[in-house]
Amino acid sequence: MSIQLVYSKWEKTNVLLHSPALREYIPSTKLFNKENLQLMLAEYGMVYVKPVNGTFGKGVMRVERLKQAAKGYKYQLNTTIRTFPTLELLHQSLVKRINGRRYLVQRGIDLLRHKNRRFDIRVMVQRNENNHWEATGIIGRLAHPAKVVTNYHNGGTPMSFERLLSSHQSPTQKMIYAMRLKQISLDIAKELEKHYPGIKELGIDIAIDQQQRPWILEVNTKPDAFIFRKLEDKTMFRKIYQYAVSYGRYKKK
Numbered sequence: 001m002s003i004q005l006v007y008s009k010w011e012k013t014n015v016l017l018h019s020p021a022l023r024e025y026i027p028s029t030k031l032f033n034k035e036n037l038q039l040m041l042a043e044y045g046m047v048y049v050k051p052v053n054g055t056f057g058k059g060v061m062r063v064e065r066l067k068q069a070a071k072g073y074k075y076q077l078n079t080t081i082r083t084f085p086t087l088e089l090l091h092q093s094l095v096k097r098i099n100g101r102r103y104l105v106q107r108g109i110d111l112l113r114h115k116n117r118r119f120d121i122r123v124m125v126q127r128n129e130n131n132h133w134e135a136t137g138i139i140g141r142l143a144h145p146a147k148v149v150t151n152y153h154n155g156g157t158p159m160s161f162e163r164l165l166s167s168h169q170s171p172t173q174k175m176i177y178a179m180r181l182k183q184i185s186l187d188i189a190k191e192l193e194k195h196y197p198g199i200k201e202l203g204i205d206i207a208i209d210q211q212q213r214p215w216i217l218e219v220n221t222k223p224d225a226f227i228f229r230k231l232e233d234k235t236m237f238r239k240i241y242q243y244a245v246s247y248g249r250y251k252k253k
């Protein structure tokens with residue numbers, strides 16, 4: 001019995017777009033090329049450019065059109081920021097970074113902040129012992145102050161959902177919102193399994209924008225269970241780990 005893994009963010013996004021209910025949560029996403037870059041920057045002002053087959057936030061770039069007076073464009077990769085007077089020059093520079101690989105350009109979401117640092121949410125859904133999908137964990141990830149990604153393997157700090165949302169929502173609102181994000185994640189699992197019957201666990205990256213609207217950034221078929229161990233309360237981690245061990249993700253210690 002093996003776990004089905006799906007690497008292509010492009011393929012997974014297109015599968016989710018089949019569902020009218022999930023569509024509204026997916027930021028517009030296209031394959032990277034000059035035309036799509038231009039169109040998306042004109043429409044959204046800020047986009048993320050990222051590898052079709054990426055992990056750990058590697059190669060992820062935040063690209064912006066500068067406001068009126070300044071004119072031009074800028075992008076950030078890791079901690080390096082570069083600016084350009086024209087789209088042509090911006091594109092040339094991105095193409096060098098991309099170096100022949102397949103990349104996506106996705107509408108950028110202005111992430112909610114905690115202590116002036118961006119954060120997003122990871123929801124874990126797994127098949128349980130009855131083969132039913134269960135939302136087994138929810139956690140936040142706070143970006144390193146100098147970076148544009150929240151990944152733990154890229155300087156991000158795992159933190160409880162409750163703590164990160166405490167300056168934005170009341171305890172009751174937080175409870176309801178967490179339930180909503182878990183339900184969206186279960187709906188994602190049910191949609192994806194129609195196309196990928198062998199998937200067993202998913203880690204769903206969810207952005208929350210300034211209006212507190214949730215957006216699905218990506219879905220991982222090989223999510224890291226261990227970020228949940230960073231939480232003081234180990235309840236979620238224990239269950240997640242136990243499920244993962246049961247289908248062979250980790251060797252039991």
Ligand SMILES: Nc1ncnc2c1ncn2[C@@H]1O[C@H](COP(=O)(O)OP(=O)(O)O)[C@@H](O)[C@H]1O
Nearest residue numbers: 048054055056057058106107108109149150218
């Ligand atoms: N469209 C976007 N808007 C805002 N932030 C984004 C967007 N896409 C990615 N990010 C940030 O970059 C991180 C890494 O991107 P992601 O698509 O999850 O790729 P990876 O597979 O490398 O984790 C996300 O967790 C988020 O912090």
Ligand SMILES: [Mg+2]
Nearest residue numbers: 056057205218
């Ligand atoms: Mg991710």
